[in-house]
Amino acid sequence: MLTFMNNSDSEEEPCNERTSLMSAESPPVPSYQDGLQASEAGEVQAHRKRRTGSSRSPNNVADGDMSDSGVPVRESASENEEEELTLKYGAKHVIMLFVPVTLCMIVVVATIKSVRFYTEKNGQLIYTPFSEDTPSVGQRLLNSVLNTIIMISVIVVMTVFLVLLYKYRCYKFIHGWLILSSLMLLFLFTYIYLGEVLKTYNVAMDYPTLFLVIWNFGAVGMICIHWKGPLQLQQAYLIMISALMALVFIKYLPEWSAWVILGAISIYDLMAVLCPKGPLRMLVETAQERNEPIFPALIYSSAMMWTVGMAKPDTAARGPSQQTWDAAEDGRENHRNPSHADSRMSETRNPVPTRPITSFEELEEEERGVKLGLGDFIFYSVLVGKAAATGSGDWNTTLACFVAILIGLCLTLLLLAVFKKALPALPISITFGLVFYFSTDNLVRPFMDTLASHQLYI
């Protein structure tokens, strides 16, 4: 499913986020899958590795001239080798997602802990019109539920709208919308953020310098995200805008509403991705049918693929030269993540032993990463940030939520390996996170405080 990285601000455009996790390839070959699943018992790491294995296999098999020779060879001899190799790479992919999620969370937590601005209550978004300053608990609960309903319905409407636009190929409109929203994010929110950080540390900066810095930051960001740029820079920008968005949410959502919204969003995500008529699922399927990548501004991908000007858009070319092949659609970006170079891979990949040549006729290794929607980043960070902000300022709670979210992500990736289709990334992680937040805050904290005051160790 997709993540729509839009900004919702108090007064400006109505936007929203969606989240999900998607495995970045076309549906896998059933025979390979069966062979895969038969050879393993249901174990944690094994599945994780298998995900990459299966994620790579369709590319090989999907290739027109390789498919016939590919499948039987693969299933017999090289299957084990591929599995073996996919072990490390499977874990590697999980780490590739761990790192950005961790970075985003660290940025958000650091900001929350140091900059006072984001924990002051200065009003609410128009999407959450009901205030929570009511005297009675029941009233507050009711208000938060109403807020949630409004927010979720806004999100649903926007998602459906986007899907309709996509279906009817109004690409220009979508692109314009995305560009506008990322423009606003990059410039306005960065300005606010920078202003607050400078205020906190009492650093003076004059307006021309500020203007220059923000202009450069924003311009490079726009180019990186929407056009071409080095992969790591693009990833860094995506992480930064996710963090900014999460900070906005943390600031402007009232407390109980935030928790209820988190819960409701994960339920919605579950439904939107898995139900046959869910908007996100339709979006992904349409994108896969048309063999297009989903908009780069909405998805964080851990590795990019070369796209070759052939029938199969998912073949990759290996080589040190970074050439860009323009595909039919304009949204496609071709970058190579050099850290995944591995000659062993290419040899075992190809049933036909070919050398790694930078010729685009041959099927070389592809570096397929896992794609995670930006909304996932945002909501994970919102959870951890809220834990840091309101969990009595306790680091234990923050740490517990962090570990819970990472484990949820692991499990989701594991399920991705099992099911091999786009999955919602939110539910498991958010559930774990919420459970751990509330339990740590209420149960563990008194325990640990008492222990610490007596300096006992368990």
Place this chain on the structure above:
Amino acid sequence: PALGLFLFTIARDPLRIIILIAGAFFWLVSLLLSSLIWFIAVKASDPRDEPLQKGLLIFGVMFSVLLQEAFRFLYYKLLRKAIEGLVALSEDGCSPISIQQMAYVAGVGFGLMSGAFSMINLLADALGPGTVGIHGDSQLYFLTSAFMTMVLIFLHTFWGILFFHGCEHRRWWEIAAVVVMHLAVSGSTFCNPLYVGSLVPSYLLMAAAAAWAYLLSGGSAQNLRRFLLCK
């Protein structure tokens, strides 16, 4: 030092990072359950009765230790199954990570989490203004806490190795020894703030556990000498 361990030995291999995080998670769950029990006990009892509270606290600590070891065992089971899967997958019949490495990583995971939970609020408060021990408590609070945390992290690592080894070879006495050691260390912290009573035994136990784990992992005095001399 624990962070150094992490950086040098674990951060390279993604599989180990996953095992580490999962280990931390298991410790966290055990902590959660034990604090749940303690919380219920406290709520059910009289909050003004001091000795009772102290007694409940001790009970909570012991129970938590037992739960931690139980979760270590569960984690061991899970890793066993994972090893079987990895072995089945690999081409030459041996998994990319051995059970000993897993034991080490799991121990570090447990240790890091327990250390983090013990220390991090202290560290955060240490940044702020204040005087240590102003109410007649010991002035060495931070120092001793730091040392205690470090020794606990190391101990968890060694216990992980010993524990898994004991489970592997079905030597129940090894497992029992680990549990007893853990109880002893926790119990010794009851002597705080008489720090001699808690730090010294803990360090001794740690040295013993370290030597034991080293021997179990195949080291020997000769290896050690060779390593130290001819580098």
